[in-house]
Amino acid sequence: MKPPTDLMTDLYKFTDSDPHNLQDPDAAHLVIHHNQVLGMHAVPGLSVNVKELADGVDVKVVLDDGAVIRKPVHLCFGMYPETGVQRIIMDVAIGKNAVIALMAHCIFPFAVDVQHLMDANIRIGDGARYSYFERHVHSPKGGVKVYPKAIVEVGKKAYFKTEFELIKGRVGLIDLDYETSCDAAGVVDMTARISGRADDVIKIRETAHLKGEYARGVLTSKIAVRENARAEVYNKLTATAAFARGHVDCKEIVQDNGVATATPIVEVRHPKAHVTHEAAIGSVDSKQLETLMSRGLSEDAAVELIINGLLS
Amino acid sequence: MGILEVKDLVLAFNGKPILDNLNIDFWEGHIHAVVGPNGAGKSTLAATIMGLSGYTDIGGDILFAGESIKGLSLDRRAQMGITLAWQEPARFEGLTIRNFIRASAQDKSAENLKVVLREVGLEPEEYLNRAVDKTLSGGERKKVELASILAMKPKIAFLDEPDSGIDIESIERIFEAVKILKSGGTTVILITHSLAVLNQAEHAFLICSGKIVDKGPVEKIRKYFENKCIPCGHKNVPVQEIGGPV
Numbered sequence: 001m002k003p004p005t006d007l008m009t010d011l012y013k014f015t016d017s018d019p020h021n022l023q024d025p026d027a028a029h030l031v032i033h034h035n036q037v038l039g040m041h042a043v044p045g046l047s048v049n050v051k052e053l054a055d056g057v058d059v060k061v062v063l064d065d066g067a068v069i070r071k072p073v074h075l076c077f078g079m080y081p082e083t084g085v086q087r088i089i090m091d092v093a094i095g096k097n098a099v100i101a102l103m104a105h106c107i108f109p110f111a112v113d114v115q116h117l118m119d120a121n122i123r124i125g126d127g128a129r130y131s132y133f134e135r136h137v138h139s140p141k142g143g144v145k146v147y148p149k150a151i152v153e154v155g156k157k158a159y160f161k162t163e164f165e166l167i168k169g170r171v172g173l174i175d176l177d178y179e180t181s182c183d184a185a186g187v188v189d190m191t192a193r194i195s196g197r198a199d200d201v202i203k204i205r206e207t208a209h210l211k212g213e214y215a216r217g218v219l220t221s222k223i224a225v226r227e228n229a230r231a232e233v234y235n236k237l238t239a240t241a242a243f244a245r246g247h248v249d250c251k252e253i254v255q256d257n258g259v260a261t262a263t264p265i266v267e268v269r270h271p272k273a274h275v276t277h278e279a280a281i282g283s284v285d286s287k288q289l290e291t292l293m294s295r296g297l298s299e300d301a302a303v304e305l306i307i308n309g310l311l312s
Numbered sequence: 313m314g315i316l317e318v319k320d321l322v323l324a325f326n327g328k329p330i331l332d333n334l335n336i337d338f339w340e341g342h343i344h345a346v347v348g349p350n351g352a353g354k355s356t357l358a359a360t361i362m363g364l365s366g367y368t369d370i371g372g373d374i375l376f377a378g379e380s381i382k383g384l385s386l387d388r389r390a391q392m393g394i395t396l397a398w399q400e401p402a403r404f405e406g407l408t409i410r411n412f413i414r415a416s417a418q419d420k421s422a423e424n425l426k427v428v429l430r431e432v433g434l435e436p437e438e439y440l441n442r443a444v445d446k447t448l449s450g451g452e453r454k455k456v457e458l459a460s461i462l463a464m465k466p467k468i469a470f471l472d473e474p475d476s477g478i479d480i481e482s483i484e485r486i487f488e489a490v491k492i493l494k495s496g497g498t499t500v501i502l503i504t505h506s507l508a509v510l511n512q513a514e515h516a517f518l519i520c521s522g523k524i525v526d527k528g529p530v531e532k533i534r535k536y537f538e539n540k541c542i543p544c545g546h547k548n549v550p551v552q553e554i555g556g557p558v
Contacts, residue, residue: 295415295460309407
């Protein structure tokens with residue numbers, strides 16, 4: 001087994017991030033390999049406590065009221081072995097009027113039979129801003145099963161944005177389940193971008209409850225399924241207060257024998273609330289395809305470019 | 313002999329001939345215009361030569377540099393150097409102008425991408441990272457498409473209604489870009505019913521009901537515009553030669 005610092009550097013190489021982030025004293029980071037903390041650094045106003053479990057870690061993150069973390073916090077969760085289970089329990093409390101952005105990478109470069117379970121409970125205080133970007137890097141074998149689950153409470157005038165991206169390597173199985181509730185004048189913005197191929201399976205359930213007046217929410221899913229991949233997307237947006245506004249947007253591209261379903265559910269329980277939805281599933285647009293092919297791209301290269309654009 | 317020769321080209325939809333034993337030669341390195349009334353077959357001719365889906369079941373032949381391209385796929389024809397700018401360019405959600413142009417560019421350097429954008433009147437700093445999507449106006453998408461063709465440096469470029477959606481201030485820039493294409497050795501074929509576009513050409517062909525009914529210098533073909541073209545089901549000659557407009 002390599003020393004933790006070497007492992008940490010090796011793991012971080014799989015991200016597109018600058019490895020110097022891990023040496024920046026002004027940038028917080030947390031790097032976990034299976035159930036082992038390889039590196040951790042906090043900054044003033046932010047406290048991170050990690051308890052190592054038999055099959056993962058229990059992480060508690062607290063951001064003080066009014067604390068503004070100027071540089072993105074880097075999180076890296078991963079496993080080198082071909083088999084195993086990594087369970088991440090996250091409890092995040094963001095103080096009132098605090099600001100933080102997190103860049104998370106989940107890395108399973110050699111997985112043959114790996115399960116990655118994320119169970120998060122996130123509370124965002126009134127007036128706070130919390131952005132979370134999560135990028136997965138998987139092996140080309142598709143041997144990863146990912147179960148990210150989160151329950152999020154967004155306070156008054158608070159802002160919650162999450163982006164989930166899995167467009168490199170094979171998906172394997174992903175079963176994403178996020179549920180958020182949003183108080184008055186709060187904002188929820190959730191996006192998932194996933195590209196599946198071979199026999200990958202993609203399941204997305206994103207729910208946002210706009211409970212307070214003037215709460216706003218957008219749920220966006222952009223999915224591509226090729227070869228024999230399958231995708232099921234359930235996006236639900238409810239609005240129960242005056243002037244709550246929301247939109248559900250699902251776009252899925254289907255190639256080869258891929259199968260995609262989209263079920264946007266919108267529910268309005270106040271006459272002054274307004275929620276819309278849009279779902280489009282289909283093959284690559286023929287005019288887009290022919291435009292690129294008329295510039296000399298092969299059909300495969302043109303499809304790749306179009307899908308990469310959609311998922312970007 | 314032209315770089316592109318169309319011989320006895322026939323294309324029919326539902327039994328109705330759209331291109332009717334059409335013959336045409338395009339000379340290498342020149343700017344040509346194919347003009348005619350709506351529905352004459354101008355865009356169909358370009359789509360058929362390009363080999364777009366639905367335009368491949370044809371009679372006759374299409375020769376590029378003396379070789380038949382009739383059985384070749386769209387991308388193969390493009391790789392040989394033939395391309396087409398659509399009258400209404402496609403939108404691409406999320407695909408940046410940078411990546412769209414770079415996909416076709418012979419010189420993929422960052423500097424070249426800026427050069428071709430400036431040649432169509434778009435500031436690179438403002439546009440390179442924008443998507444080729446609905447946030448661009450129709451005119452902006454036309455310019456982006458023309459920039460991608462400038463970057464491609466094709467041997468033959470069909471430009472279908474290159475002025476549609478382009479504002480008055482930008483039209484001269486588009487015409488300049490056409491001249492840049494020509495100066496780089498591209499044979500340009502303007503598909504148009506605009507007199508201003510026709511005037512950019514050196515040679516013109518008048519098409520009506522799927523046939524070439526006249527060809528020659530622009531001055532000759534312009535007469536049809538000035539006197540309103542009479543469709544060829546009637547007499548396809550300059551109006552003044554048959555006694556004035558009808």
